[in-house]
Amino acid sequence: MPPLLTAAVLLLLLLPLAAGQRFRGFSYLLDCGAPAATTDTRGLRWDPDGPYVSAGTPRALPLQGLLDPTLATLRDFPRRSGAKYCYEFSVDPNRRYILRPTFFYGTSSPPPPVFDLIVDGTFWTAVDTADDRLAGSASHYEAVFPAAGRSMSFCLGANPNYTEAGPFINALQVIQLDDPVYNATDFRTSAMGLIARTKFGSTGQVERYPDDSFDRHWQTFPDSKHAVSSTHNVTSADFWNLPPPDVFNTALVAEQNAPLVLQWPPIPLQNDSYYVALYFADTLDDNSRIFDVNINDYRFYENLTVTSAGLSVFATQWILSGLTRVILTSKSGLPPLINAGEVFGLFPIGRLTITRDALALESVKRSLQNIPDDWIGDPCMPHGYAWTGVTCHEGLNIRVISLNLLSMGISGSLSPDIANLTALTDLSFANNSLSGPIPDLIKLGKLQRLHLHDNKLNGTILQTLGRIQTLRELFLQGNNMTGAVPQNLLNNKGLTSQQ
Secondary structure, eight states, X not given: OOSBOSSXXXXXXXXXXXXXXXXXXXXXXXXXXXXXXEEOTTSOEEEESGGGBSSOEEEEOOOOOOSSGGGSEEEEOOOOTTOEEEEEEEOOTTOEEEEEEEEOOOSSSSOOOOEEEEETXXXXXXXXXHHHHHTTOOEXXXXXXXXOSSEEEEEEEOOTTSOSSOOEESEEEEEEOOTTTTTTSOTTTEEEEEEEEEEETOOSOOXXXXXXXXXXXXXXXXXXTTEEEOOSOOOOOSSTTOOOGGGGGEEEEOOTTSOEEEEOSSSOEEEEEEEEEEEEOOSSTTOEEEEEEEETTEEEEEEEEEETTOEEEEEEEEEEEESOEEEEEESSXXXXXXXXXXXXXXXXXXXXXXXXXXXXXXXXXXXXXXXXXXXXXXXXXXXXXOOTTEEEEESSSEEEEEEEOTTSOOEEOOOGGGGGOTTOSEEEOOSSEEEEOXXXXXXXXXXXXXXOOSSEEEEOOOGGGGGOTTOOEEEOOSSEXXXXXXXXXXXXXXXXXXX
């Protein structure tokens, strides 16, 4: 049985694409750690990352003559086990986005750290730049994610199981895609992580913006035995994946009466489902040829008719494992060919903290100063990366069950919306500098411990505290409270309290 799961292979004809378009909608190019905006050789403006992140320290690399100016600076983050440091962006909730971070640690010791990438509540991948560093090159990662709302968070996670240093980043692109691009993937359940994007037969530079409308990187794949160039300039497509026109001007062409066999992608893959897209255009004007496309001995497309107008075939869930072979076998008088290809791994979209709790914590955050620097992104997810002081329960709904911010130098006031965290069992802001009244917490029907001692809180102790039947510890001493302690608190024999 062929390894095609829920999606069929589709055949797509190419339509014209206007050249030179700018990025559309909510798109961001950040030069991380840079003090001011810069413009690269392609005319793209890169902005400083400071307005989008609340943590980390900018650092300049002591290197001269870098071809990419965005590699000259980076942002270092602390290594605090289980902390995630997030960039946050406004996005269109109905769109998909390419996220492309770049990492270049420089060539000096110590070795670069290893850390996690997280988007909203979804674990993406672990970053390990050691091999690229030995080669003196930067590491680029790329994924396609749907917007989960009107904001998107991109986070670097300090995983305690990796290295002893904190995360870092040099540059970050967040680019809004047009609706047709990769739209056959079910982004309600999956995101896509790039494995390979290749321009076959090319020996020149990596294809990027402005040739590619979204600054996707089309890597070269030289093969002097099979490489052919064409000059009839296949027009690209205002459809589906919008490949740049120039990827159709080079190709690998089989020898006469022989199949074309490629090991591609060039790395072994885990046994899993992958998105595979292949691009074809006949190198001869007003010509066509017919051939079969097999991947690892399974039929990917039979009797594919390729003309000089160009076309693409793709599958949204194709099983691959280990090293992959693409085999093209002629069914007509002309040998088969291939121009370009993309392979993405698919991984599940993670769950998020229930909206009620996430909104309540955002309101709490706005009323406080000097909060922990990892209070950005999803409060609970992914697993192991909850905000500092936040404990969550990952049941049917992901709920916040504890806030413990003891002795963190926090000031400000307690937002009344803290009472919307209705799954809370423990609440502690002890030994900080909070002021203002204690809000009505009657909706916290599961609260067992309330520790607000040693702050600057004022006002009266509300009688509604005594109506929380689960409450077992109430510590309010060391504040500026006035008035009598409510009788229902004094009469609660199961309550340990200090006022």
